Amino acid sequence: MDHIHLQHTLPQVFAARDTVISQVWHQDIVFDKGKRYLIEASSGTGKSSLCSYIYGYRRDYQGIISFDGRNIRSFSVGEWADIRKHSLSILFQELRIFPELTALENVLLKNRLTNHKKKKEILALFEATGIPDKTDERAGKLSFGQQQRVAFIRSLCQPFDFIFLDEPISHLDNDNSAIMSRLLMEEAGKQGAGIIVTSIGKHLELEYDETFRL
Template sequence: MNTIELQQTLPEVFAGRDGIVSDIWHRQVAFQKGKSYLIEAASGTGKSSLCSFVYGYRQDYQGIIAFDGTNVRKLHVADWVELRKRSLSILFQELRLFAELTAWENVKLKNNLTGFRDKKEIRRWFEELGIADKWDQPIGRMSFGQQQRVAFIRALCQPADFIFLDEPVSHLDDGNGRLMARILTEEAAKQGFGIVVTSIGKHLPLEYDAVMQL
């Protein structure tokens, strides 16, 4: 997949609102593979909804979302399964980790589906992000910032054309944010994937090709 295009897209819940000012909603917007984008937004303007629309998790929107010219509403379940394994990765704002499983088990679940990373590489990321000691600890006993780092590693355990990160550093200090940005930049250079980051203030420190206001 090389292009994700939004054509006059708008959450249905916003349909009755007048005077929406946005670089994305009710516009013609294209995200290109290999480029990085920052979407700045106020709370409640639909940034998490946007991620869910693109990922196919929700369909309560007007307009069109297209992958390489194909309307995603035409995709079947099998298409989405393959896209989520090989083309689209996402770090949800609410993380969606399994509290009763350990940090490693949460990452392993994803990696078992794709077979994309070896355990040594994953462990190295745990060490670099300062959570090596949390490897065998249940997610439910970890802080939200620690969980964010686990979810970030899990998001990298697949090949991708695009990766969406919804407020990925909201609970991280600047040092960990820089570490995450470095790892992401290195992986983008290897795979050539596009990066879309959302933020309501604090954001991942990357060299963005475009900054948009939602």
């Protein structure tokens, strides 16, 4: 996948508003593979909805979203499974960690579907993000910031053309945020992938090609 194209896309819940001032909603914009994008937003302007629409598990929007010219509403369940396995990765704002599984089990669950990384590579990511001692601890017992790092590692355990990170560092300090930025750039660089980050304030420090105000 090389391009994600939004054409006059708008959450249906916003449709009754007289005016919507946004550089994303109801605009014509293209995200290109290999580029880095920051989407700045105020709370309640639909940034998580945007990720949900593009990832294909919500359809309550107007307009068109297309991948390489094909409307995503036309994809079958099987095609979506393939896209999410090989083309799109996401770090959800709410993380979607399984609390009863260990931190490592949460990551391996994803990696077994993709066989993208060797276990030693995954353990190296735990080391790099400062949580090597948390691999065998149940994820539900970790702090939110630690869970963010587990979810981040999980998001890297697949091939992708684009990776979405929805408020990925809301509970991380500057040092850990810098580490995440470095690891993200390394992985995206290997795959020639596009990066799309959302933020309501604190954001990953990357050299963004474009910044949009939602």
